[in-house]
Amino acid sequence: MLKVAIYGKGGIGKSTVTSNLAAAFASMGKKVIQIGCDPKADSTINLLGGEPLRPVMNYMREEDEEPETLEDISREGFGGVLCIETGGPTPGLGCAGRGIIATFQLLEDLRLFETYKPDVVLYDVLGDVVCGGFAAPIREGYAEKVLIVTSGEKMALYAANNISSAVRNFEDRSYARIFGIVLNHRNVENETEKVQAFAKEAGIPIVGEIPRSDEIIRWEDQGKTVIEGDSESEISRRFFDLAEMLLKAEEEE
Amino acid sequence: MRGLRKYLTPFAPDQSGAVSVLFELGGIVVICDAGGCTGNVCGFDEPRWFEQKSAIFSAGLRDMDAILGRDDRLVAKLEDAAQKVDATFAAVIGTPVPAVIATDYLALKRMTERKINIPVLTVDTDGMELYDKGEEKAFLELFKTFAVRKYPVDEKRVGILGMTPQDVSDLAAADKIRDLFRQKQDMQAVCYCMGDGLEEVKKASSVSKNIVVSPAAIATAQYLEKIFGTPYEIAYPLVEELLPEMDYTNKKILVVHQQVIADSVCRELQNRGAESVQTAGWFMMKKELLKAGDIALRDEDDYIELVRSGDFDIIFADECMKQMTADFDGMFVNMRHFAVSGKLIGR
Numbered sequence: 001m002l003k004v005a006i007y008g009k010g011g012i013g014k015s016t017v018t019s020n021l022a023a024a025f026a027s028m029g030k031k032v033i034q035i036g037c038d039p040k041a042d043s044t045i046n047l048l049g050g051e052p053l054r055p056v057m058n059y060m061r062e063e064d065e066e067p068e069t070l071e072d073i074s075r076e077g078f079g080g081v082l083c084i085e086t087g088g089p090t091p092g093l094g095c096a097g098r099g100i101i102a103t104f105q106l107l108e109d110l111r112l113f114e115t116y117k118p119d120v121v122l123y124d125v126l127g128d129v130v131c132g133g134f135a136a137p138i139r140e141g142y143a144e145k146v147l148i149v150t151s152g153e154k155m156a157l158y159a160a161n162n163i164s165s166a167v168r169n170f171e172d173r174s175y176a177r178i179f180g181i182v183l184n185h186r187n188v189e190n191e192t193e194k195v196q197a198f199a200k201e202a203g204i205p206i207v208g209e210i211p212r213s214d215e216i217i218r219w220e221d222q223g224k225t226v227i228e229g230d231s232e233s234e235i236s237r238r239f240f241d242l243a244e245m246l247l248k249a250e251e252e253e
Numbered sequence: 254m255r256g257l258r259k260y261l262t263p264f265a266p267d268q269s270g271a272v273s274v275l276f277e278l279g280g281i282v283v284i285c286d287a288g289g290c291t292g293n294v295c296g297f298d299e300p301r302w303f304e305q306k307s308a309i310f311s312a313g314l315r316d317m318d319a320i321l322g323r324d325d326r327l328v329a330k331l332e333d334a335a336q337k338v339d340a341t342f343a344a345v346i347g348t349p350v351p352a353v354i355a356t357d358y359l360a361l362k363r364m365t366e367r368k369i370n371i372p373v374l375t376v377d378t379d380g381m382e383l384y385d386k387g388e389e390k391a392f393l394e395l396f397k398t399f400a401v402r403k404y405p406v407d408e409k410r411v412g413i414l415g416m417t418p419q420d421v422s423d424l425a426a427a428d429k430i431r432d433l434f435r436q437k438q439d440m441q442a443v444c445y446c447m448g449d450g451l452e453e454v455k456k457a458s459s460v461s462k463n464i465v466v467s468p469a470a471i472a473t474a475q476y477l478e479k480i481f482g483t484p485y486e487i488a489y490p491l492v493e494e495l496l497p498e499m500d501y502t503n504k505k506i507l508v509v510h511q512q513v514i515a516d517s518v519c520r521e522l523q524n525r526g527a528e529s530v531q532t533a534g535w536f537m538m539k540k541e542l543l544k545a546g547d548i549a550l551r552d553e554d555d556y557i558e559l560v561r562s563g564d565f566d567i568i569f570a571d572e573c574m575k576q577m578t579a580d581f582d583g584m585f586v587n588m589r590h591f592a593v594s595g596k597l598i599g600r
Contacts, residue, residue: 060317093322095354102316 001113002250003121005137005176008149009159010127013184016216017149017208017239018124018226022047023227024236026079026153030119033112034081037103039088040097041081043124050223054105055087070110079226082116095164097133099247104136109223120247128159129166137169138176139242145246147180148204152183152191157198164202179249180207182242208242210235255552256397260314260577263415264535264592265419267378267387269298270469274391276307278451280342281334283471284354285312285327290348290380297347298384300418300597308338309445312345319354321327328364335369341451342398342591345375346387374398382421384592385511385537386585388469396473400457403481411440411484412460415470416447420511423491423598430490442490449450457481464488468539470510477579487542495569502526507563509556509570510590516542518588531563535593553577571596 006018015036022034036043041055056073060066067073068189073086086103088096114120123137137143144168150160160181167178180203183195192209210216211234219229226235268284272294275282284291291311295302302309312318312327331343339367345361358375363375374394378387392414408509423429427448433441443453443460458481465474465487474485489495495518504527510516515532522530533548533556551558560578568578572587573594589598 056322062546086518089321092319093324093354096320098354099320102320130352 001118001121002145002246003123003143003176004145004147004179004246005123005125005143006147006149006180006182007129007163008061008182009123009156012127012149012151012156012159013210014127014149015124016046016220017147017182017184017210017237018043018122019046020157020225020227020239021046021243021246022080022081022120022122022238023225024239025120025122025247026081027231028228028240028243028247030247032079032081032118032122033118034083034122034124035107036083036085036124037100037134038065038119038124038126039086039091039099040111041085041087044077044085046220046225047079047081047083047228048075048223049077051156053083053085053176055085057087057089058104070112070115073106076138078225082118084112097131097136100133100136106144113136133171135166135175140174145249146176147179147182147207148165150198151184151190152194153184153186156186157194159237160198161202164204171248177245178204180205182206182208182210184210185212200242207245208238211237254554258553261573261593262552262595265293265384266380267296267382267384267390268346268348268376268419269294269379270384270387270389270419271344271376271378271391272309272387273299273384273419274347274395274446275344276301276309277305277394277446277448278342278454279308279340279427280344280451281308281310281331281338281340282344282346283310283312283327283331283334284346285314285351285565286348286349287314290464291451297595300424300591308334310334316348316529317352317581322356323355324356324361325366326522327361328368331365331373332368335371337464340539342372343369343376344391345373346391347376347378347380349380349451352377352381354434372398383536385467385469388415388417388419389472389537390466392470392473393476394459395446395454395478399451399454400477400480402455402458404456404459405412406461406483407441407521408460408461409440410460411442412457412463412477413442413444414463414465414477414485415513416444417467417469417594418447418468418597420467420514421447421491422589422596425599426491429494433490435571446530459481460485464490466490466513467541468537471539471541487513487516492517492521496525497586500526501567503528504566505564506530506567506569507533507565508588509568509574510588511592512538512542514588514590515594516544531559531565533559 008014025032150156341459364374427444435441463485519530567584569586569588571590571593
């Protein structure tokens, strides 16, 4: 089972990368689960035709009880991708990190992996590893590979560096390893060179490059990934390439 | 080994101290926990629980309450309790869970006061400190909330600040102190929080002076001095009954207790001719009482080493500490400290 966590600065395109990867894997015939681990709970919206999914935390809040079946908290989207959102508390209250941990425990109790038997699991995580809860997706038993999404913007690279340091600090805990950087272009001057310089310094390969394109925005406006909208496009090809690279690495391991 | 305990049980945490201050005052006291902290208070840390009625509640926090920060549920529970219990105030006492999720106590107070028609006080204890720190916070919060009106000073009234079972280890202490002041000075002693109720707290400005019997109440005495001009002394009035009649002349003595009692015993022993008195304590050491050479104990090894190297003739400490230095060949005088042993004087 290929299990990947996607991290990066807020607003850098993590959900776009994750859901396009999920759609690519699904188009390749793989059984995929995407778990959004951001309190904003919008990770999977473009796999679901623009219709938001009721997050696990909302279920618990509104029903005042734990869900009894996976169907209560998940929905199949494009290509049969099983979508789950952890959600979180009202901003400014409670503990979102603990919410992620509680959701993972619940998914274990509901025997998600044993029941659904996925080939690929993608975790779309909030911008930074701010506390133990946001590191939960890279703990042993969850993601084994980490993708860091960044542009050439200074703050995105700064966040990428923080994430990479955090993941490296967890090495002795047998947490996930960094697989590589996904460069999501934002039309920054000398963007490729800047990200290449960071990648070289950090010793992390650039494993994917998504050109700046209105195509992504256009399909997302329709509640779709680019893969769903136009699987033959140049952008789609980039996601398929990354998906194949991840699967190949998994097979080799 | 640092932190390892072989003889002493864990000391009561700050939330227990806060509850102890408020226990007798007729309020609804809600410990903001899942249940364990309340269990500790009622099962171990508050000996009055077995003899007196007090409306102590656990907030009954569940995982989702912490995750979602459902303060509104706590407010609803308090509202419900306020309808069922005839209470003069409500108090919310913090524990580790609200500390970790940064519960906004001021907001809780405002939200609750809008719903129930009694004052609400909150104590931001976090379970990481010891009982005396929680007492210190609760004493201050209590007097700041209720001792607001200036009354004429009655020269015949004296306030006793800092009385809790954890500190004075004697449930009869209030009666004894009242008798002592009545007989010796023809004065009325008001024993706040242990013996006398909330009405006396409200009239705190009417006493001619305050006597502080535990370090946790020093800050409150200073507050009352600042606000009402009430002077204060730091001393334990019942010190004489803690010392058995014997010849203390030229004796080297170790005293281990909460800082005020240790200091009072020290002075009394010096008056009785002791050659030297070393004071030490497991709890807060306030600068107002700190003398050169006072020792703050952290680990059992600190105490064992102190006894081994001190060449003492007499040790005054809770009896539960006797086993820590079995080879001590001097005299060990049991001076109960509930906060150390969980045992009361005379029980």
